Amino acid sequence: MPYDANGNALKVGDPVVITGRIATFAPSENYSNVKIELDLPQPPDQAKTSVFINTRQLMLAGKEFNPAHAPHAAVPESKPPKPPEPEDEPEETEEKPAEKPVEPQPSEPAKEKALVEH
Helix, strand or coil, X not given: XXXXXXXXXXXXXXXXXXXXXXXXXXXXXXXXXXXXXXXXXXXXXXXXXEEEEEHHHCCCCCXXXXXXXXXXXXXCCCCCCCCCCCCXXXXXXXXXXXXXXXXCCCCHHHHHHHHHHC
């Protein structure tokens, strides 16, 4: 089971917080992409890492989400997410009994020859 930096168990669908500092901007007309240097180092070597994200996918720390300023975004759910749907199980197939191998039958002239020799 995976765990967060505080030792809490994680599962698919859990909301998480990733802390970091904006390192660089790559602006465009309607939005910017940013490089965020993460506050927590990456185990096992404690390397500093970074991620790239669109500015409309983040919020300034300490600020509440305001849907009026983000009409493109859905309001985050306050209730826990639904568990993932179970994967389709393979259909059971009915096993057929193994067929007996068919032995070659002698041709008509071979049958007549066998009768004559006996």
